[in-house]
Amino acid sequence: MNSRSLPGKIGLVLFLILAIFPIAFSIGYAAFYSLGLTGLLSDGFTWEHWSNVFSRREVWGSLLLSAYISAFTVLLTVGAALYISIRLRSHLSKGTLSYAIYLPLAIPATVAAFLVFQLLSGAGFLSRIFMTLGLIDSINQFPDLINDAAGFGIIAAHTGLAVPFFTILFYEIYTSEKIDALSQLAHTLGAESRSVLYRVTLPILIKKSMMNISLLFIIVMGSYEIPLLLGRQAPQMISVLTMRKYEMFDISEKPEAFIAALLYTGIVLVLLTLVFRRSGAKHAI
Amino acid sequence: MPSSPENTFLKSSFLAVVVLFCIGPFVYLIGLSFVTSWPYPSILPESYSVDLWARMLTGSGALVSSFFLSLLISLIVAATSTSAGFMTGKYIAYHKHKSLLLFLAYVPYIMSPVILGTCLMYLYIKGNLTGSTVGVILAQTMFAYGFSIVFFSAFWNHRIRALEDLVYTLGGSVVHAYKTVLLPISKNALLICFFQTFLISWFQYGLTLLIGSGKVQTLPIKVYEYVGEANIYYAALASCLLVLPPALLLWANKRFVFKTV
Amino acid sequence: MFLSVRELKKSFGKDEVLKQLSVDVEAQSTLSILGKSGCGKTTFLKILAGLESQDHGSIELNGIEISQRPPQKRGVVYLYQEPLLFPHLNAFDNIAFGLRIQKVDADAIEDRVASLLKSLGLSQHALKMPDQLSGGQKQRVAFGRAIIVNPLLLLLDEPFASLDVETRATMQHLFKDISNQFGITSIFVTHDLKEALLMGDKIAYMQQGHITTYSSKQAFINDPKVGVLKEISFWSNLVQSTSNPE
Numbered sequence: 001m002n003s004r005s006l007p008g009k010i011g012l013v014l015f016l017i018l019a020i021f022p023i024a025f026s027i028g029y030a031a032f033y034s035l036g037l038t039g040l041l042s043d044g045f046t047w048e049h050w051s052n053v054f055s056r057r058e059v060w061g062s063l064l065l066s067a068y069i070s071a072f073t074v075l076l077t078v079g080a081a082l083y084i085s086i087r088l089r090s091h092l093s094k095g096t097l098s099y100a101i102y103l104p105l106a107i108p109a110t111v112a113a114f115l116v117f118q119l120l121s122g123a124g125f126l127s128r129i130f131m132t133l134g135l136i137d138s139i140n141q142f143p144d145l146i147n148d149a150a151g152f153g154i155i156a157a158h159t160g161l162a163v164p165f166f167t168i169l170f171y172e173i174y175t176s177e178k179i180d181a182l183s184q185l186a187h188t189l190g191a192e193s194r195s196v197l198y199r200v201t202l203p204i205l206i207k208k209s210m211m212n213i214s215l216l217f218i219i220v221m222g223s224y225e226i227p228l229l230l231g232r233q234a235p236q237m238i239s240v241l242t243m244r245k246y247e248m249f250d251i252s253e254k255p256e257a258f259i260a261a262l263l264y265t266g267i268v269l270v271l272l273t274l275v276f277r278r279s280g281a282k283h284a285i
Numbered sequence: 286m287p288s289s290p291e292n293t294f295l296k297s298s299f300l301a302v303v304v305l306f307c308i309g310p311f312v313y314l315i316g317l318s319f320v321t322s323w324p325y326p327s328i329l330p331e332s333y334s335v336d337l338w339a340r341m342l343t344g345s346g347a348l349v350s351s352f353f354l355s356l357l358i359s360l361i362v363a364a365t366s367t368s369a370g371f372m373t374g375k376y377i378a379y380h381k382h383k384s385l386l387l388f389l390a391y392v393p394y395i396m397s398p399v400i401l402g403t404c405l406m407y408l409y410i411k412g413n414l415t416g417s418t419v420g421v422i423l424a425q426t427m428f429a430y431g432f433s434i435v436f437f438s439a440f441w442n443h444r445i446r447a448l449e450d451l452v453y454t455l456g457g458s459v460v461h462a463y464k465t466v467l468l469p470i471s472k473n474a475l476l477i478c479f480f481q482t483f484l485i486s487w488f489q490y491g492l493t494l495l496i497g498s499g500k501v502q503t504l505p506i507k508v509y510e511y512v513g514e515a516n517i518y519y520a521a522l523a524s525c526l527l528v529l530p531p532a533l534l535l536w537a538n539k540r541f542v543f544k545t546v
Numbered sequence: 547m548f549l550s551v552r553e554l555k556k557s558f559g560k561d562e563v564l565k566q567l568s569v570d571v572e573a574q575s576t577l578s579i580l581g582k583s584g585c586g587k588t589t590f591l592k593i594l595a596g597l598e599s600q601d602h603g604s605i606e607l608n609g610i611e612i613s614q615r616p617p618q619k620r621g622v623v624y625l626y627q628e629p630l631l632f633p634h635l636n637a638f639d640n641i642a643f644g645l646r647i648q649k650v651d652a653d654a655i656e657d658r659v660a661s662l663l664k665s666l667g668l669s670q671h672a673l674k675m676p677d678q679l680s681g682g683q684k685q686r687v688a689f690g691r692a693i694i695v696n697p698l699l700l701l702l703d704e705p706f707a708s709l710d711v712e713t714r715a716t717m718q719h720l721f722k723d724i725s726n727q728f729g730i731t732s733i734f735v736t737h738d739l740k741e742a743l744l745m746g747d748k749i750a751y752m753q754q755g756h757i758t759t760y761s762s763k764q765a766f767i768n769d770p771k772v773g774v775l776k777e778i779s780f781w782s783n784l785v786q787s788t789s790n791p792e
Contacts, residue, residue, distance in 0.1 A: 006459065008379070011372030015390070018369065018430050023392050026404030084303055091300055100307040102539050106532035107310060108488030110505045111524045114512050115310050118317070123325045125313075131326035139325065164307065215395055222397025224491040225505075229512065239397045243495065246403045261400045268396060276388055447630050450597045453617035454624050455644040455695055465643070469634045 027265060030258040040251055049255035059260050061235035063267070069151050069227070069237060070220040073158040078213060080159070081166030082205060085174060086197075092171045104164040109157070109225040116157040117229055120145035146230045153230035154237070158220050166209070166216075173208045174201075214275040218268055238264045311532060317521035337522045348507060348519075352526050355487060355503040358418065362425045362486035367479045369426075370433020371471070377434065378441035387438055394431030398424075399491035409496055416498040424496040425489050429482035436481070440474045484531055547606075548573035548731055549699060554603035556589055563589045565755035567603070571699075571731060571748075577759070578734040578746025580772060585752045587735045591701045594733070595624040608698055621698035625705050629684035631676040637687045638663070638672040644695035662690050665724060682713035689721065693728055700732040706741070718744055739773060 032038045036046040053059050091097040107115075119125050127142040136142055146153035174180075179201055186196045206213070227237035236244065238260060245257035316330075318337060323330035340346050377386040393401065402424060406415070414420030448470070452462040468475075490505040499506070504527045511520035549571040556564040563586040571577045581587045592598040594605060596617030605613040612620050631640050638659055645655045663669045666686045676684060685705060692700055702721075706714045718741065725732060734745045735752075742749055749766045750759040760766040767774045 007372045007463070008376040011369070011374070011376035014369045014430075015373045015376065015386070015434070018427055019373075019390060019393055019434070022401070022405055022408075022427055023389070023396075025408065026401055029407055030404045087296065088300055088303060097300060097304055097307075099536055099539070100304050102535045103307050103311065103532050106484075106528050106535055108484075108490070108505060108527060110488070110490045110508050111310075111314070111528055114508060114520055114524060115313065117512070118313070118517070128326045128328050132328055160306075218395045222395075222400060224397060224399045225509075228491075229509075239399045239491065242397075242400050242403055243491070246406075257403060261404050264397065264400055269392070272388065272391055272395065276384065444630070447626060448632060450595075450617070450624070451626075451630060451632075452643075452647075454595050454597070454620070454622060455647060455691070456618045456621075457644075457647045458618060461647055465647075466632055466634075470632070 027262070030262045030265075033258040034255050034262060036255065039254060041254075049259060053256055053259045058235070059241070059256065059263065062238050062241040062260065063263060065151065065235045066221045066238045066264075069154050069158070070217045072151075072155050073162065073220045074213060074217050076155065076159045077162040077166055077216065078206075080163045081170055082202065084163070084167045085170035085205075086201065089171065089174065092167070093175075101164050101167055104161065107161065109161065109223065112157045112161050113226045113229040116153050116160070116226075117146060120153055120156065147232050149232065151227075151231065154227050157226045157230060158223065162216055162220075166212070169209055169212060170205050173205055177204050177208060179204055211275060211279045214271065214278075218271050218275075222264065222268070311528065314521050314524045314528065318518060318525050320518055320521075337518060341522060341526075347502065348504075348523055348526060351502050351504050351507045351523070354418070354501070355505075355527075358422055358425065358501075358503060359483045359486040361422050362429050363479045363483035365422075365426050366429035366433045366482045367475060369430055370437045370478065370482075371475065373430075373434045374437020374439075375441045377438040379446065383438070387435070390431055390434040390438065392431070393427055394435050397491075398428050398489065399495060401427075402492045402495045406495070415496060416500040418497075418501050421493050421497045421501045421503075424492050425486045428489075428492070429485045432485055433478055433482055436478050437474070440471070445470070480534070487527070487531065547571070548608060549733075550606040551594070552604045552606075554590070554593065554605070555601045556586075556593060556598070557601060563755055564593075564600070567755060567757050569750060569757045569759055571733060573731055574729045575747040576725060576730075576732045576734050576745055577748050577750060578736060578742040579750045579752050579757065580736060580739060580742040581752035582737055586755045587752055588703055590752070590757075591624060591703050591733065591735060594699070595622045595701055596620050597624065622701060623692040623695065623697040623699075624701045625688055625692050625703065627704045627707050629681065629688040629705075629708075631679075631684055631687055631691075633676055636673050636675050637668060637679065637683075640676070640687050641690045641694055643691055648695070658694060659690075662694055665727070666690050666720070680713075681709050682717060685709065685717060686720070689724075693724065693730060696728075698731065700730050702732060702734045704736055705734075707736075707738075714741075721745065739777060743774075 029038070033042075034049050036042050036044060036049065085092065088097060092101060117124070121127070122139050122142050122144075126145075127136070127139060130136045130142060131139075145156075182200050182204070183196045186200050187193075191199065221237075222239050223237065224239040224243065227240050231237055231240060235241075242257050242260045242264070245253045245260065248254075319333045319335060320330040321332045321334045321336070341348050373390075377383055377390065380386055405424070409415045409420050409424070412420075414423065445467070448466055449462050452466050457465070488505060489503075490509060493501060493503050493506055494509075497503075497506070502510075504523055508520055508523045508527060511517070511523055547570040549569075551567065551569045554564050554567040555562075567586075567590065569577070579587060589598060593600045593613075596612075596615060600613060603613070604611055607620070607622070612622075631637075632643065635643065641662060642655050642659045645658065650658075660669070660672075663672055666689070668683060668686055668690070671679060671683055676687075679687065689705070705721075706717050709717060722745070724730075734742075736742050736745070743763065743766070748759060749763060750757050751766070751769070751772050752758075753771070758769075760769070766772060770776075
């Protein structure tokens with residue numbers, strides 16, 4: 001039976017080289033760098049970089065901003081996608097929308113950021129409409145919707161990208177879990193439309209997509225392209241901050257880039273562990 | 286329950302808004318790529334021209350080479366990560382510690398490519414891979430491979446294992462099992478995974494910028510470069526090249542997105 | 547003895563599934579094994595087919611020790627409970643599968659498959675895909691695919707469990723006829739008492755990793771643990787109570 005398991009063994013070797021080794025190396029290297037054990041400025045073991053990070057608000061602010069953006073994106077995405085998938089269910093099975101809803105999946109974060117910039121910036125499309133309608137008199141009166149403190153532009157871009165995917169996902173679950181039949185059953189048992197929605201439809205849709213919803217949170221937290229164009233200089237989302245600190249001419253900032261990376265990795269691993277515990281390692285996608 | 290006329294009108298309007306939201310970006314990008322002047326605050330552009338497209342289609346300008354470089358990188362990344370994930374997924378799906386291995390496979394799939402890339406820069410620098418196409422392919426493959434493993438560890442199941450066993454008891458070898466049964470029944474899954482990993486690579490920006498040091502000029506890098514230069518008409522053209530091919534494929538075949546094995 | 551299994555042991559972790567299991571099967575006969583679910587039937591069959599490996603024990607088939615051989619070198623075909631057909635091949639190609647692996651001449655394949663399809667009553671369904679066939683038809687295709695390669699030993703793991711009563715009876719007869727016609731040696735596992743009695747030339751009972759083979763059907767019927775006596779008393783009591791109402 002040895003030859004039979006050969007493809008699996010090749011799979012294992014690839015897994016070790018391409019997945020396990022890079023992750024282990026990154027964590028180890030970042031830890032060494034952050035403790036002054038390697039790198040251009042290394043003078044041996046020190047807690048200095050860590051205490052610098054702990055005493056200043058930059059990295060913490062960045063992590064908080066990232067978590068805030070993710071939480072809002074998840075909330076808006078799930079809300080909008082649930083509404084569309086339930087309200088327009090019949091149109092998702094056939095007709096224009098059944099095709100159109102797939103199209104935004106062909107839009108990458110780079111282009112989404114560009115589009116939101118085009119739509120929401122001071123000289124953007126929305127501002128032009130406001131001006132034409134006489135709602136504002138000058139470009140300065142248009143509110144800051146990008147590079148703003150609330151991260152409006154970033155959340156809009158992420159939500160715009162995620163809603164079509166989740167709409168399709170909810171629709172697929174709706175069909176595969178036979179929610180129509182279950183709803184009818186609930187009606188025959190005496191439930192009103194409202195209680196069918198809250199006791200049957202929504203619980204099934206959310207429970208079945210919990211893994212995807214959790215992954216959306218994690219993925220948005222580490223996003224780069226969108227906050228790079230639509231975010232503020234400070235605080236920055238964690239990927240943007242890490243990359244900036246790493247690429248700075250002042251190489252004394254580098255250890256802090258690795259500390260930010262380590263903190264982010266730690267959070268991702270904790271979240272992923274929670275997701276796996278809850279869902280019993282069921283598959284997403 | 287019969288719906289009232291107002292209700293029907295609201296629903297139709299809502300449908301129109303959602304369809305517009307899906308199609309609007311494409312119309313806007315295509316339109317913008319023909320614009321030559323659009324002063325504020327006009328709602329509509331002032332002048333149009335086919336110059337940018339003509340220049341691009343006749344093969345002059347940097348966009349064409351970026352398009353083909355992106356295509357080459359993405360095809361290699363998709364082929365490598367799909368075939369590797371097909372095998373690793375099988376190993377994980379049938380492993381007694383499936384849950385732990387799957388957890389580890391999820392890490393490169395969900396981690397920020399830029400952050401993981403930063404921590405791996407040392408290796409790329411030592412391996413003389415920064416600023417090179419090979420380096421970019423390697424880095425992107427790592428992430429696409431994570432997706433591919435997760436995808437295929439859900440694909441391999443007891444039924445497929447039983448079909449494979451059947452080939453062996455009927456006298457077939459491993460080669461037979463793959464050639465006559467496993468590959469033919471995996472065709473759909475392989476195609477979907479290839480498409481998805483192709484997109485992961487085709488869309489990748491941050492990691493390409495980091496590992497490619499800006500020298501490997503793929504299409505997303507070009508889009509950002511033009512946006513940075515406030516050259517929005519070029520940015521729109523580059524965006525069109527980036528989004529139209531996958532959008533057309535998705536329109537032609539929705540099955541690329543969800544698994545229907 | 548054509549098949550001789552000695553002291554087979556298998557554990558999964560702490561769970562001892564097979565405990566010193568020994569059994570013999572004569573050539574061109576069917577041994578039916580009765581057992582409740584979880585008694586280790588499937589593990590036993592998979593070990594015989596080479597799809598699982600035993601921890602201890604030997605398997606001799608036609609005078610040759612086969613327990614270290616890979617499944618493709620054993621000549622043992624395993625028939626699943628659900629009719630597992632290759633979904634991308636039609637009925638004809640499913641049956642022809644094993645012959646094509648053996649690189650049998652195409653004309654010979656055509657003839658042999660066509661004649662088997664006829665014996666199985668499937669001639670008009672040859673070009674149908676698996677999803678166009680009924681449960682009974684699928685199981686017949688799976689059965690044909692197994693016997694056409696002339697296996698030394700055929701293993702049937704509750705093959706008719708998912709069929710309705712009528713189809714099941716038809717399949718039982720068909721199996722008996724074709725088994726005799728082709729001189730097949732087989733092990734037929736079932737949890738159905740009647741089926742065990744009907745299908746086997748000899749009968750065995752499997753419980754907690756052990757197998758007891760009975761010298762005759764009478765000996766099987768007389769053993770209280772297999773449940774035939776209980777069944778008989780149930781029916782006779784019922785007959786009595788309905789024919790002598792108070």
